[in-house]
Every structure is written in C-alpha cells, then in structure tokens.
Amino acid sequence: MPLATGSRLGPYQIIAALGAGGMGEVYRARDTRLERDVAVKVLPESMLSDAQALARFEREARLVAALSHPNILAIHDIGMDSGISYAVTELLQGETLRERMNSAAVPLRKAVDYARQIARGLAAAHARGIVHRDLKPENVFVVADGHVKILDFGLAKQPAGEPAGSSEAPTVARTMPGTILGTVGYMSPEQVRGEPADYRTDIFSFGAVLYELIFGSPPFRAETEVESMAAILREDPPALARRGAAPAALTGIVARCLEKKRDERFQSASDLAFVLGMFEEASAAEGTEEREPSGAPSRRSGAAPARATSSDSSRASIAVLPYRNMSADAENEYFSDGITEEIINALSKIEALRVASRTSAFAFKGKDQDVRGIGAELGVRTVLEGSVRRAGSRLRVTAELVSVADGYHLWSERYDREMQDVFEIQDEIALAIAGTLKVRLLAGEEGAIVSRGTEDFEAYNHYLKGKYFFNRRVPRQAISEFEKAIARDRAYVPAHTGLADSYCIFGFYGGIPTLDAFANARAAANAAKELDPDSPETHLSQGLVEHYYGWYFEKEEREFRRAIELAPRSGAAYSWLGLLLAFQERTGEALGPSLFRKEPGRLSS
Structure with a gap:
C-alpha cells in the first residue's frame, strides 16, 4: 500500500x-x-x-x-x-534521460556533455570496485541545472575479496526461472551469455546509451527480447555504418564501446571520459556543426559544416588509414597498426603537409568505405591506404595514394623485403608521398623523417607491441613489451617514454600501488631524459608523470609547452596541455587559437 x-x-x-x-x-x-x-x-x-x-x-x-x-x-x-x-x-529536480530524449532530440553538444558526465560517474564507481550492470536512460537523471546523476545501483555488485572493477558473480542474476534482472536492450554480450561482468560491461551499456542519444533510437531494437539478445551477440548497430550521421571521431568512440569482445572496448571509464572531453574541446575550438541525432544538419540559420579554411584547402593534406593485416596470423595486427602510426609520425614532420591525426584515421579501421567519403569527412585531399603481410623473415608492404577529388590513384608501390628493412620501407613511403604531392621539404626535414630510435629490429618489434597494447589500454602487457625493447637496446628513447606512459595509466587506474607506479614512471621518464633531453616525447612523458602523480602543475605545463616547441604538430602535447588548462579553469587559453592553431582534430598523434 x-x-x-x-x-x-x-x-x-x-x-x-x-x-x-x-x-x-x-x-x-x-x-x-x-x-x-x-x-x-x-x-x-x-x-x-x-x-x-x-x-x-x-x-x-x-x-x-x-x-x-x-x-x-x-x-x-x-x-x-x-x-x-x-x-x-538527495532530492533531484529534473527528468530522467529517457524523459529528456522522449521530449525532444538532444543536440549533439549536449549529448556529448551528458555522456562525459555519465562516464565520470562510472569511473568513480569502478574505482571503488562497483559495477552498475544495468545502465540505461531510465537510470540516468538530468538535473535542471544540467548535471547528470547515475541512479539505481540495485543490480550493482562489489564481490568480497575481489579487485576493483571485477565481478565473478553471474551477470544475469535470476530470482525465478526465465526472469532476467536487467534491461535486454542495453545488456552486453557477456551478460546475454551469462558470463561474469566487469567494468567493461558498463562501458558496453554506456555505448548503447550514447548511441541512442546521438542517433535517436536504441542500437539493438528488435521485435522480441530473444531477437534483441541475438542482435547484441551478432549484429552491428545500423547507424554506425551510415555516412555523415555523426562526426567520425564520435562514431568511432561509440563503435569502440559497443565492441562484442570486451578486450576491444575502452579499458576504463576514465579513458572514455578523457576521450569525450578531448572531443568536446576540439569541437568547441573548431566550431563543429551542431547535429540532430538523425545526422541532419542543425536547424541554426546559416549553419554549415566545419571544414578546412580556404587557406588550408590549398595545402597538401593526407589521411593515413590503418594498414590492413594480411598475415596468416591475426596477432600481427600490432605490426600493421604500428606501421600506420610510424608513417603518420613521419609525414607529420613535414611542415608543408597537413596530416590527419591517428585518432581520426583509426576511427575508420575495419570499415569498408569509399576513400573519397573518408577524405571528405576528414577534410583532406589525399588518402593513403595499404596492407602488411608477414611470412617468416619476409615482409610485403603495399601503399596506395588516392585522390579524394576523383578516387584515382596518384601513386602506388609494393615493397617485398626482409623484416629488417622495415625502417627503409617507411622512409621510402614518406618521401615518395612528399614527392608525389610536390611538397617542398625544408632544410633538415628529410633527415628528421628518416631518423629512428633504434637499429635493432627485435627491439623495434617489441616497441610496436607495446604501443599496440598501450593504445588499447592494456598496460600490463604494454609494460612487458617496452621492457623487452629496452633490454634489447637500452638507448631506445621511445621505449623508455612508452614505459613511463604505461606506468602512468597502470597506477592511475588501480593496476598496481600508486607509489610503485609513480616511482617506475618517473624512473623511465628520467631515463629517457638522460638519453635525449631534447626529445619531444621525453618532455611529454615528464609532463604526464606530473599530471598523474606529481601534481607539480607548473612543471607539467612547462614540459608540455616544451614538447610543442620541439614538435609543433604533436596532437598529444596539445591535448594534454589543453586538458591541464581546462582543469585550472583557464578556459580561454585552453580553447584559444594560440593553443589550437593547427586544427586540433587533425593534428598528428
């Protein structure tokens, strides 16, 4: 009663x-x-x-x-x-996210703001070892002042004696046969299968909520619950393949949240909140067009998509799409991803060439889409795509440079070499592209392109594996690979900075005691500094150590700014500096033209 x-x-x-x-x-x-x-x-x-x-x-x-x-x-x-x-x-004044979405379409900017707040709340819960397990629009409340609150931890669980963010209890709890505690449309594949839940289960549900915020409908809608569960296990949400439905970077974030395999999703809600924050800041700086969830243009009078300015449009520009792994062993994906990143880094050193960032380019990984549409989405005039095949000690790399304007090939080449020749292949590709696009190299730029951190191929191979695991936020494996690279070549500066960065995220997200992570991160960053004090990566790592542990903000800012001076097109340095300034409420500086003077969404990574 x-x-x-x-x-x-x-x-x-x-x-x-x-x-x-x-x-x-x-x-x-x-x-x-x-x-x-x-x-x-x-x-x-x-x-x-x-x-x-x-x-x-x-x-x-x-x-x-x-x-x-x-x-x-x-x-x-x-x-x-x-x-x-x-x-x-506490008594809240406002409405649930479901009520908010039912009343009117949520503008893209507001949708991302809501999502970032939800991710922060999840990160706080996961840090205490609490997995929600029933995240959905009905369990999110939008307060009248715009703040978002996560409600109803009735299905949450913190198992006794288990580490933060894990749960060995069956996810699909039952009170009677056939009664599932949870909401089918927002369940993760592991929940559907009755497997144990962890924090990445919430990230999948978060992705379903964000998808609905952006596109206006749930990602796995079907006539029956059984069909919905089958879709969760086997199908990709339809709007993710629809060109122009949302900014490519945001679509990539949603797609990664909704990966069927939990190891392929974001590995922490903290990472997710950070990425959404970077998207917000870059969008604000670029004046990104507001969109309705359907992907239609904003109703603002005279609104037009944010594109490269007229001065930029005359510059040579390129996006390097993730190279396809054609090797018999699927585990060689780390190598194809690494080759892609190395070519991006090499091309980014050419001042006259505008290069799409790694984040932007990798949003199209695994998507069979026309390169003309991809180029238009990224605002570039050319697209480089290719493949990598490893067979024993042999290596085959293909490269094709395509014009976005008409889809015709401008240049292509196939390299059949020994594995040890991988450095020369990267150099040749970068220089061939510069020549094809008639980009004039400044004095010293060719030397900068062909420079590398080690001559030891095995050290380089371990480094690529470390970068692969780091980008997927699997720090334990990343640390192991970077340490193997350093054991092969103790003067390998990028391996030391990679090790420092990995310890930063490993300790921050609770993988090892904070003081141990701090000591190891600082030791690796200092080792890189001793080897090459003028490396931009060294200064970036020094800044990251202060960001995560030292909290010496003046030094953090000094290191990031020095990294930018040494590598003016370093997207990572700009991003971290922008985040620091935002934390200090120096918003005008964080989003001003002096910081984002080279299109933050398209900087090299």
Whole structure:
C-alpha cells in the first residue's frame, strides 16, 4: 500500500509520491531534523517478504553511500520503521534521460556533455570496485541545472575479496526461472551469455546509451527480447555504418564501446571520459556543426559544416588509414597498426603537409568505405591506404595514394623485403608521398623523417607491441613489451617514454600501488631524459608523470609547452596541455587559437 501524505518513516514526513520502479517506490519527504526536502525510497509491500529483493535493496544503499561523486545520486540515510526498509537520498529536480530524449532530440553538444558526465560517474564507481550492470536512460537523471546523476545501483555488485572493477558473480542474476534482472536492450554480450561482468560491461551499456542519444533510437531494437539478445551477440548497430550521421571521431568512440569482445572496448571509464572531453574541446575550438541525432544538419540559420579554411584547402593534406593485416596470423595486427602510426609520425614532420591525426584515421579501421567519403569527412585531399603481410623473415608492404577529388590513384608501390628493412620501407613511403604531392621539404626535414630510435629490429618489434597494447589500454602487457625493447637496446628513447606512459595509466587506474607506479614512471621518464633531453616525447612523458602523480602543475605545463616547441604538430602535447588548462579553469587559453592553431582534430598523434 502506498504511503499516505503526512505519514512518517523515522524522522521523515511523506509529502508526495514521486514514482515507482521494480526495486522500490520513491516519495518526496521532509527531513524534520535538518529541515530539508529529500527523496525516500522504500521497498513496495509486495517485496517486503522477498529476502533477495530486500538484500538487493540494502546492498544498493550501501554501495551508493560509499560513493561520493557529483555524477552519482547521493544517499543520506538508511533505516527501517514499522517493518518498512527505506533509503534517503538527495532530492533531484529534473527528468530522467529517457524523459529528456522522449521530449525532444538532444543536440549533439549536449549529448556529448551528458555522456562525459555519465562516464565520470562510472569511473568513480569502478574505482571503488562497483559495477552498475544495468545502465540505461531510465537510470540516468538530468538535473535542471544540467548535471547528470547515475541512479539505481540495485543490480550493482562489489564481490568480497575481489579487485576493483571485477565481478565473478553471474551477470544475469535470476530470482525465478526465465526472469532476467536487467534491461535486454542495453545488456552486453557477456551478460546475454551469462558470463561474469566487469567494468567493461558498463562501458558496453554506456555505448548503447550514447548511441541512442546521438542517433535517436536504441542500437539493438528488435521485435522480441530473444531477437534483441541475438542482435547484441551478432549484429552491428545500423547507424554506425551510415555516412555523415555523426562526426567520425564520435562514431568511432561509440563503435569502440559497443565492441562484442570486451578486450576491444575502452579499458576504463576514465579513458572514455578523457576521450569525450578531448572531443568536446576540439569541437568547441573548431566550431563543429551542431547535429540532430538523425545526422541532419542543425536547424541554426546559416549553419554549415566545419571544414578546412580556404587557406588550408590549398595545402597538401593526407589521411593515413590503418594498414590492413594480411598475415596468416591475426596477432600481427600490432605490426600493421604500428606501421600506420610510424608513417603518420613521419609525414607529420613535414611542415608543408597537413596530416590527419591517428585518432581520426583509426576511427575508420575495419570499415569498408569509399576513400573519397573518408577524405571528405576528414577534410583532406589525399588518402593513403595499404596492407602488411608477414611470412617468416619476409615482409610485403603495399601503399596506395588516392585522390579524394576523383578516387584515382596518384601513386602506388609494393615493397617485398626482409623484416629488417622495415625502417627503409617507411622512409621510402614518406618521401615518395612528399614527392608525389610536390611538397617542398625544408632544410633538415628529410633527415628528421628518416631518423629512428633504434637499429635493432627485435627491439623495434617489441616497441610496436607495446604501443599496440598501450593504445588499447592494456598496460600490463604494454609494460612487458617496452621492457623487452629496452633490454634489447637500452638507448631506445621511445621505449623508455612508452614505459613511463604505461606506468602512468597502470597506477592511475588501480593496476598496481600508486607509489610503485609513480616511482617506475618517473624512473623511465628520467631515463629517457638522460638519453635525449631534447626529445619531444621525453618532455611529454615528464609532463604526464606530473599530471598523474606529481601534481607539480607548473612543471607539467612547462614540459608540455616544451614538447610543442620541439614538435609543433604533436596532437598529444596539445591535448594534454589543453586538458591541464581546462582543469585550472583557464578556459580561454585552453580553447584559444594560440593553443589550437593547427586544427586540433587533425593534428598528428
């Protein structure tokens, strides 16, 4: 029976019913002790005798009480009165995300803002070892002032004795045969299969929510729950393949969240929040066009897509698409990805050539799309694509340079060499592209292109593996590979900086004790500094150590700015400096033209 207006639960006087869900009824109430209005959640009468429901209710209250974060609903009290269990939370004014989406299309800028706040809340929960397991628009509340709160941790679990962010309990919990606790349309593949959940389960559900925010419909809609679960396991959401439905970088973020294999998703909500923040800042700096979820242009009068300026359009420009791994062993993907990054880095050193960033280019990985459309999306005049095949000690690399204007090949080449010749192949490709595009190399630029950190191929091979694992946020494997590279060549500066960067994220996300990670990261960064104090990567790593652990902000800013001086087209240095300035509320500097003077979305990575 619903509680009557004026009745009391302990010191809380009921004012009005606010709503009801599967896990309880919610009332507006008055805290007679502190003279404030609160929300009181009670178990419905039908569930008071259900021991499992009562246990879930009490667990939710304990879990939420342990979290103090602006993007998670705060709990004030818990109690029992006259056989009624209740929890007291902050009273929110606003609407659920579901209600917000049903009332009108959410503008793209606002959708990304909501998503970033949700990711921050999840990161806080995961840091305490709590996995939500039922994230959906109904469990997200948009407060009147624009803040977002995650609600209903009724399915969340923090297993005793387990590390943060893991859960060995079955994800699809059941109270009776055939009854699934959760929401089918937002379940991850592992939930559908009844496998253990971890923090990446929430990231998949987050991706489903973000997809719906952007495109206006759930990613796995079907006639029945069984068909929906089958789609989650086997199908890709349709809008991800639709050209122009959303900015390519944002579509790439959603696609990575919705990967079927959890190892291929973002490896932490903190990483996800950071990437969304970078997208927000780059979009604000570039004046990215606002879009409706359907992908139609904004209704703002005179709005037009953000493109390269007229002065930029006359410059030679290129996007290097991820090279395809044609080797018999799928594990050689690290090598094809590494070749792509090395070519991007080499071309980025040519001042007269505008190069799309790694993040932008890799958003198209695995997508069989016309290069003309990709080039138009990235705002470049040419696209380089190719493949890598390894067979024993032999290596075959193909490269094709395509004009975006008409789709015709401008240049192509096939290199059949020994593995040890990989450095020369990269150099030849970069110089051939410069020659084909008639890009004039400045004094010293050719030498900069062909420079490399090691002559030891095995060290280089371990380095590429380390970069591959680092980009996928698998720091333990990244650290192992960078250490193997250093064991082969102790003067290999990029391996030392890669090791430092890996320890930064490993400790920050709870992989090892913070002090151990701090010491190891600093030692690796200092080793790189001793070997090459003028390397931009060295200064970037020094700044990252301060960002994650040292908190010596003046030094952090000094290191990032020095990295930019040494490599003016370093997208990573600009991004980290912009983040630091944003944290310090120096917003004008963070987004101003002096910082993003080279199109932040298209800087080299």
